[in-house]
Amino acid sequence: MEITYILLGEILGILLLFQFFSSWIVISITLFSLGTVYFFTKKKSILIYIIPILFVIRLVFGVHSGDFDYLENIRLKVELNRGVGKVLKIDNKNLKNLTFVYMSELADGKYNVLGEFKELEKKEDIDIISINRLEVEKLEDSFLEKYFENRVEGFIEKGDRYFKRVYRAIILGESREIPKELREKFNYVGVSHLFALSGLHIGIIIGVISFVSSKFSISRDKRYWVILIGLTLYFLGIKHSPSLIRAYIMGVIFLFGKILYENIDIEKSLAVSFIVSLFLNPISIYEVSFKLSYLAVAAIIFIYPFIIKFYKGKSKTVKNIILIGTIQIFLTPILIKEFGTIQLFSIFSNLIIVPLGSLYITLAFIGLLFENFGLGVVIFPFVNIIFKLLIKVVEIFSNIPMLTIKYSGNKDNTIFLLFYVIIFGIIFYNKFKMEGKKDEKIYRRTKISQ
Structure with missing residues (x-):
């Protein structure tokens, strides 16, 4: 093994x-x-x-540990949005549970807060703490965060409310910017993953930088270094999520493989990304975005190749349907557990909306690149047209019944865990069984040749 x-x-x-x-x-x-x-x-x-x-x-x-004594001094790192602060760390440690604190009189942003612990209130899977604030220090954005913020603001200046907020979500990772009514439509038609920074976005960034750098007279190795540096600068300048961290780590492994002329095993790179992500934040495994991100990629890498063997045709459309269906079926237990929904027929909306969304995201990143040279105004009209078309298509599909349905049945953790244990058990058993047969064949050939 x-x-x-x-x-x-x-x-x-x-x-x-x-x-x-x-x-x-x-x-x-x-x-x-x-x-x-x-x-x-x-x-x-x-x-x-x-x-x-x-x-x-x-x-x-x-x-x-999450245990506090009354009036104990605790130091919180908080990300505040509209008076509700998401607690990122307490005493410089990650938290087991999603935790919030209310600070309505402060402006949005990140803060270091020193306070005396008063009360802990539990609401389902969320903790809400109350403190007597002693000190409040606003944390300033880094140079790269300010840089990308300014570039984005310059590019979206002439866009409408929806354009501005969705653009900020897909470029800066600020998914909370998406208006509630629009988010509900994305969720219903099954394309909310388009607007969470992940492998699609990292792949587009690598592709855009690769295309631009190929137009200059630089060597192959230097071009991959340029891509790696550009990707890293972007990563350091935006808001992070488990799906983005996973995609970035896999992107770095891929680029280093190209630089070192090594063939990259995508299965192992996913496992390495998983381990590194948990070292960075061990508790991220309990976040929904972490589960969805890694399970979706696992479905593509491990399950889709097994299922597609049974299809003997060559139609790309059918293959795309099988791919999307594989991902959706594999993620169904998580969607039921976390959101109480089943994506019944959203596979068909994905066939149309995902390519259109991918085009919009690609043009959005090209627009950001142009804005670095003050030329964002050149490409803004094209990005805006594709965005309006995308929203129109989403609205059309959101009126079609049964794309996503509500589920209110049993949500026992044991059942869902057992589902994934059995699936991965079968996958890895077959994988290592096949590798064992290959090793046996190699051994027999070697023995015969001797």
């Missing part, structure tokens, strides 16, 4: 333990398990032992 997948299993196992047991029990079980593995299997790769220990340390010292 590949070391990457062993590490993935170890990380998931530690997270599962951390969900139910105290830190010291998790540490003890982890050390005992690693010692047992070493004693009985004699695995020589040091990563199998070092990475899990580092991850346990990251959990113990990087995740807040």
Whole structure:
């Protein structure tokens, strides 16, 4: 079994333990398990032992327990939007639960807040804390954040309300900017993923920078370095989400593979991205966007190739239907659990809206590139026309019944977890079985040749 997948299993196992047991029990079980593995299997790769220990340390010292004493001094990092502050960290540690604090008299932005803990109120999966504020420090945006903010504002100056807010969402990652009525339509027709920064957007950025850089007399290696630097500057200048972090890490792995002339295993790059993302923020695995992002890519990489084998035709339309259907069916348990919805016939809306949305996103990034040279006005009319067409098509599909339906049945976590355990169990069993047969054939050929 590949070391990457062993590490993935170890990380998931530690997270599962951390969900139910105290830190010291998790540490003890982890050390005992690693010692047992070493004693009985004699695995020589040091990563199998070092990475899990580092991850346990990251959990113990990087995740807040959520327990507070009355009037205890706590320091919060808060992202405030319209008086509601999303708590990003407490005492510089990540939080197990989604946590908010109300600060209606402050302007939108990020703050460091020192306060005395008063009360913790739980509402379903959300925690709301109350504090006596002692100190408030507004955090200024970085140079890159201000730079991209100014470029975006310059480009969208002549757009209408919808154009401005959707453009900010797909360029700056500010998904909360999308008006509620428009967001509901996107969700109903099953295309809300278009407006969450992810692999599609990263791929478009890489493609745009690659096309532009190819017009200059620079070597192949330098061109990939230009793409990597450009992608990283953009990543550092916008709002991050689990789906964006996953896509960025996979994009970096892809680009380094090109620079080093290495063939990239997309399956392993997804696993590496998963592990790195959890090291950056171990609690992100509980966020809906994290689950949807990784499961969607897993469906494309592991499940779609297996299903498409049964289709012997060559129609691209049919293949696209199978691809979209595979993703939607695979994500159905998460959509039911988190949103209480089933995307019944939205597969057909995706066939039309996704290509149109991809064109809009591509032109939007080209517009941002032009705006860097003060030429955004040249391409703005084209971006605006495609955007209005996209919104019109979304509105048409939003009036079609049964694209998405509500589900109010059983939402037991065990059932959903079992679904994914069985699916991935079958996938990896077949995968390693096939690899075993290949290794056996190679061994037999080698033996015969000797």
